[in-house]
Amino acid sequence: xxxxxxxxxxxxxxxxxxxxxxxxxxxxxxxxxxxxxxxxxxxxxxxxxxxxxxxxxxxxxxxxxxxxxxxxxxxxxxxxxxxxxxxxxxxxxxxxxxxxxxxxxxxxxxxxxxxxxxxxxxxxxxxxxxxxxxxxxxxxxxxxxxxxxxxxxxxxxxxxxxxxxxxxxxxxxxxxxxxxxxxxxxxxxxxxxxxxxxxxxxxxxxxxxxxxxxxxxxxxxxxxxxxxxxxxxxxxxxxxxxxxxxxxxxxxxxxxxxxxxxxxxxxxxxxxxxxxxxxxxxxxxxxxxxxxxxxxxxxxxxxxxxxxxxxxxxxxxxxxxxxxxxxxxxxxxxxxxxxxxxxxxxxxxxxxxxxxxxxxxxxxxxxxxxxxxxxxxxxxxxxxxxxxxxxxxxxxxxxxxxxxxxxxx
Numbered sequence: 001x002x003x004x005x006x007x008x009x010x011x012x013x014x015x016x017x018x019x020x021x022x023x024x025x026x027x028x029x030x031x032x033x034x035x036x037x038x039x040x041x042x043x044x045x046x047x048x049x050x051x052x053x054x055x056x057x058x059x060x061x062x063x064x065x066x067x068x069x070x071x072x073x074x075x076x077x078x079x080x081x082x083x084x085x086x087x088x089x090x091x092x093x094x095x096x097x098x099x100x101x102x103x104x105x106x107x108x109x110x111x112x113x114x115x116x117x118x119x120x121x122x123x124x125x126x127x128x129x130x131x132x133x134x135x136x137x138x139x140x141x142x143x144x145x146x147x148x149x150x151x152x153x154x155x156x157x158x159x160x161x162x163x164x165x166x167x168x169x170x171x172x173x174x175x176x177x178x179x180x181x182x183x184x185x186x187x188x189x190x191x192x193x194x195x196x197x198x199x200x201x202x203x204x205x206x207x208x209x210x211x212x213x214x215x216x217x218x219x220x221x222x223x224x225x226x227x228x229x230x231x232x233x234x235x236x237x238x239x240x241x242x243x244x245x246x247x248x249x250x251x252x253x254x255x256x257x258x259x260x261x262x263x264x265x266x267x268x269x270x271x272x273x274x275x276x277x278x279x280x281x282x283x284x285x286x287x288x289x290x291x292x293x294x295x296x297x298x299x300x301x302x303x304x305x306x307x308x309x310x311x312x313x314x315x316x317x318x319x320x321x322x323x324x325x326x327x328x329x330x331x332x333x334x335x336x337x338x339x340x341x342x343x344x345x346x347x348x349x350x351x352x353x354x355x356x357x358x359x360x361x362x363x364x365x366x367x368x369x370x371x372x373x374x375x376x377x378x379x380x381x382x383x384x385x386x387x388x389x390x391x392x393x394x395x396x397x398x399x400x401x402x403x404x405x406x407x408x409x
Contacts, residue, residue: 044403134213153244251349284353
């Protein structure tokens with residue numbers, strides 16, 4: 001069963017919601033976060049990326065950074081002010097991006113179910129990133145950014161969501177500076193939704209593996225510090241937003257490589273032709289799975305496996321990101337481990353092919369690869385099989401915002 005639980009949200013007043021709401025901590029670097037928060041004392045980036053308020057020379061994982069996060073959080077609670085709901089609730093969170101709309105349920109999910117694989121994963125986590133978010137949770141004694149979960153859509157849950165929206169005015173409704181509209185409602189009666197999710201066999205992490213892993217580690221630390229454990233303590237749960245799988249939008253996660261591994265552009269093309277059928281003047285974005293676009297020396301090339309080549313049959317090996325890695329990035333460009341190799345970088349599909357062209361044309365990369373998006377069915381199948389996708393396989397858009405609903409533990 002999938003356990004969801006209402007919680008007492010810590011949230012800003014309606015008139016300050018748009019100022020408080022911030023992009024997730026892990027989609028911006030320090031310089032970008034500092035620019036976004038400039039002139040806005042209410043931005044939650046002061047809490048999620050507190051190094052923006054410290055000298056540039058401050059080590060990003062130093063005690064000073066986590067201390068600053070805690071101080072900024074307390075200041076925001078006092079001065080914004082952030083208000084703690086008197087009674088526990090579930091919430092609905094609608095994201096609108098152009099013609100695309102998705103509505104998720106904001107709840108707390110069970111850390112025990114995460115540990116027991118009722119909440120399934122498709123990505124490995126990095127220890128340093130786990131350490132960072134665990135220390136952040138422990139410094140704040142709060143989870144301030146939700147984990148993005150999905151589940152196989154169910155008509156009963158859809159009907160309950162529709163019912164909760166009828167005649168129910170939103171708590172927040174604003175358009176952020178990236179033109180994404182964020183609307184949040186409190187659910188008037190949460191019991192039907194809690195009961196409906198009890199029949200859902202599995203939940204799946206779409207985005208937020210490090211936040212979930214850190215919630216599990218924080219729980220273990222807090223249990224060790226506790227006396228008379230009852231099992232219903234808030235640290236046993238972590239904040240999530242649960243979206244049905246048929247509403248999600250996945251964009252490609254593209255790749256750029258800083259150099260050609262000692263080759264000229266012509267030499268690289270010759271090597272690529274050994275493993276792929278290559279066409280010239282191809283579209284910047286592939287139109288179907290099993291095709292890739294490569295930007296090299298001011299020109300787009302289309303790549304596909306030759307007709308006589310058998311496509312890999314494994315769940316993970318058959319993914320386009322895996323084929324590109326196994327047949328080009330590793331053997332030709334020498335990228336052995338995309339998690340650690342500094343020669344490769346990743347560009348979310350929301351930035352478009354123009355960003356790939358710019359990086360190459362400006363000399364910040366030597367070659368770029370545009371991929372066809374991994375599907376939600378791929379994600380669910382890999383998760384159900386207990387396998388792991390390659391890093392940076394999915395880019396979900398639109399993104400949730402931090403700071404609108406926080407869960408104190």
